[in-house]
Amino acid sequence: MNGGATPAAGVTVRVPAKVNVQLAVGPARPDGFHDLANVFLAVSLYDEVTATPADTLTVTCEGPDADRVPLDRTNLAARAAELLAARHGLSPDVHLHIRKAIPVAGGMAGGSADGAAALLACDALWGLDSPRETLLEICAELGSDVPFSLVGGAALGVGRGERLTGLSVAGPFHWVFAVADGGLSTPAVYAEFDRLTPDAAPPAASPALLDALSTGDTTALAATLVNDLQPAAVSLRPSLAATLRAGLDAGALAALVSGSGPTTAFLVKDPDAATAVAAALRASGTCRTTHTATSPAPGATLL
């Protein structure tokens, strides 16, 4: 627990983590961002955000990594409440309580998830009933990954990843996530990508990967998973190579760094394989802990 007591009543939103099954990265743009072909897939690992009326904007957090979550106005949940309130000339007087299961600074869009969840929770608490388009605009202002946290499922993100097209996705796909010690800074990983990839090509989605998603073909998806940020994440955190190897040795069909890392993702064929690969990863000593999850998962949802 970090920063106060659990609130009594309020509006609660559940929101998923993501894995990028394809992350194609182009050269740095003049504004410092990178154009992407970003194929997002939501996974069944969830944070929850509860909004309750309060005298002032406050954030509390519980969960194993709560001490690494900022409780000031830099928290994306707080920023979401502020942006929504400002649009309506309101004061953002709300208590936001985060139940955090998504790894912090882990490349699974945990902060983005809390931003999207807080937005939806405050919208309901304040009776605003904002159009979906308005919520998506605010999400894009909060961060490149935030719109996807709102919509969930599977989507292709272009531009800096914020312009979404929903994708057809079957499933279930079964995953194991290995959580590393500490986080990686997303800007640092993009900067390392620039250093390693001076000739980055314009990004494009892979038709074979989109086909594997829509048919629910795990073997085909395993053959097409790709993350252009992986060499940069491994360069900054060389120990990730051993984690990736340990999961493959344990029978995972494919292994990749999740987004900007350092969480690593392992696609497996079924729930039994997930249990076995997770146990082998923990026994290998190459990660801090593991999570198993399935996809697709729904986006931010009022409970």
Ligand SMILES: C[C@](O)(CO)[C@H](O)COP(=O)(O)OP(=O)(O)OC[C@H]1O[C@@H](n2ccc(N)nc2=O)[C@H](O)[C@@H]1O
């Ligand atoms: C790595 C991913 O998680 C993959 O989905 C995202 O691209 C990162 O999305 P995010 O954390 O929401 O990132 P933002 O908060 O929008 O941007 C943080 C920083 O990441 C870098 N950034 C982010 C997105 C992008 N398309 N190009 C970038 O270069 C920039 O340095 C930016 O200042």
Ligand SMILES: Nc1ncnc2c1ncn2[C@@H]1O[C@H](COP(=O)(O)OP(=O)(O)OP(=O)(O)O)[C@@H](O)[C@H]1O
């Ligand atoms: N609600 C939040 N939860 C966690 N971190 C937050 C939150 N709000 C702001 N942050 C800040 O954002 C930083 C990145 O955390 P986050 O968990 O979003 O990383 P990430 O999952 O790697 O993001 P992405 O996958 O979108 O690049 C943290 O180190 C923290 O300082």
